[in-house]
Amino acid sequence: MSNYKLGLDYAKQQDTLDELSGYRQQFHIPKDNKGNEVIYMTGNSLGLQPKITKNYINQELEDWANLGVEGHTEGKNPWLHYHEFLTETMANIVGAKPLEVVVMNSLTANLHFMMVSFYKPTSKRYKILIEADAFPSDKYAVESQLRHHGYDDKDGLILWKAREGEELANYDDLETILKQHGDEIAMVMIGGVNYYTGQFFDLKRIAALAHHHGCVVGFDCAHGAGNVQLNLHDSGADFAVWCSYKYLNSGPGSLSGAFVHERHANNKDLNRFTGWWSHNKKTRFRMRDDFDQLPGAEGWQLSNPPILSMAAIRASLDVFKTAGFEKLCKKSEHLTGYFEFLLNELNNSDIKIITPSNPKERGCQLSIQVKNADKALHDKLTDAGIITDWREPDVIRCAPVPLYNSYMDVYGFVERLKTILN
Structure with missing residues (x-):
């Protein structure tokens, strides 16, 4: 003290x-x-x-005005690879390797893309465990995944509740749930820092416990990224997502980050939605080649990045880097x-x-x-x-x-x- x-x-x-x-x-x-x-x-x-955000965005507006499409390759910060300018600093903030991190899409969209790959229900193991007072969008997202796969969203959802008269979730209760229902649970998806109470969960403990019972583990770190040391790589989580407009100061509704642990980096058998930005960079513009998966988190991208939003993120990340x-x-x-x-x-x-x-x-x-x-x-x-x-x-x-x-x-x-x- x-x-x-x-x-x-x-x-x-x-x-x-x-x-x-x-x-x-x-x-x-x-x-x-x-x-x-x-x-x-x-x-x-x-x-x-x-x-500095205005200057960073204005630079891209100027290159767009002066170069048009050539800004993709000839701009001061070529747009073709712009998302790569964010990777190293973002990886450092969330405690990951650059291979494991990408900035793309919006928060709940990324959560769905991760669940497409990592939520693999079977007739016996199909349930999803979340904290009872999760942020509403997380609850809505996992409920919709249950329905999408043909399961009842009430029967398929297991809630980790705080005890009567308490606000904070208790790890003993989580262990009890997993002992009792672990063989029914396909995925554990917890908010890294609870939006309401501010409780920062022990990600490594949760991941180890869930993996012990054969569950996939993901975290929504919207309230953690830029706020706490998440150490995502060391946590052992399979995936994580976070937004950039809270502690990361990137502007209203700005882009999200996604983490995929390096043990999945080269697994091309993982089910996923794909688009041309997850295709091999060297052959992407040949257009008629068969799909060739990028390794790491970049392999979950779909579309070319929105540069003006990324410029705002880059401005904030540069402040973080110097501080x-x-x-x-x-x-x-x-x-x-x-x-x-x-x-x-x-x-x-x-x-x-x-x-x-x-x-x-x-x-x-x-x-x-x-x-x-x-x-x-x-x-x-x-x-x-x-x-x-x-x-x-x-x-x-x-x-x-x-x-x-x-x-x-x-x-x-x-x-x-x-x-x-x-």
Whole structure:
């Protein structure tokens, strides 16, 4: 436990000592109607825009204007191989080998593409296990896969539920489910960081347990990528997907990432949907050749990449690269710890943090449950210049992001919350 202190001077001192504090200046911080910067705590929903993003996109617009189709090969950043500019930094952020990572499509589309390959139901083993409070799109996606394969989506779905009166999922319960139903479960698909509670699951433990029972394992890391050390390769997961518009700051609705473990890299027998961008790069433009599968995660691509969206991702990844992801994670742990400390020091019995208190079991998000509250509390916070995320029935999700949030942001948030609650 760090020796956090109360008071404005401590927050100012921590910002002065923070070697990453300058990165805040590299982002556009929204302002209220009086022209004051808001306290932006929703990087877990939509990350802020790096100031260099406009330049990165404009470069591609200029090449399009000046070169037309020749931009694919003659542009400053040739479009033909543009997705490759993202691979190494993205792989580093999610803890994977470059062979295992590709940026393509949108999040739930990638989840479906992965399930096409890895969900292989049989008459005996066809069920899918997810956490009970998974993000809705994950639940909808796996239910639709069950229906697509001719199974009942209620009978085929097994939910890993938190215990009565608790918010966090318990690993003993997961072990019990797999002991009882493991031979019926074809796939375990868990959100790497739960969107609601902020609980960061032990991916390696889950993957090992599921594999022991013969299940395929995938993770939706939408709330993990750019937030925590996922170590996807070492986790042993078969696949993972994530979006890039939350902690990875690539803009609303931007592209998704996909991970396929290297043990599957050269398995051409895996069922999959294909398109010409998963075909051998050397012969792709011969057009009439039979399909020749690319190895690794690139072999799941379908179409040529949307360059303008990729340019925005590249801008953000370049900020991550210069800041250093390990440094960001270290700051995140301290900044969120400070946030937790200040909330606990309020000594308000109406407030409960439902996110794990162990820093290794969470990222930067804290989910604050407020007794007898409704969305009016969220509206009051907004009026006070604080942008947070409200989740029914009574939870405020707050994420002090290490790239652009400061200790003063955290201090200001708690002071304003205290005033509103009083």
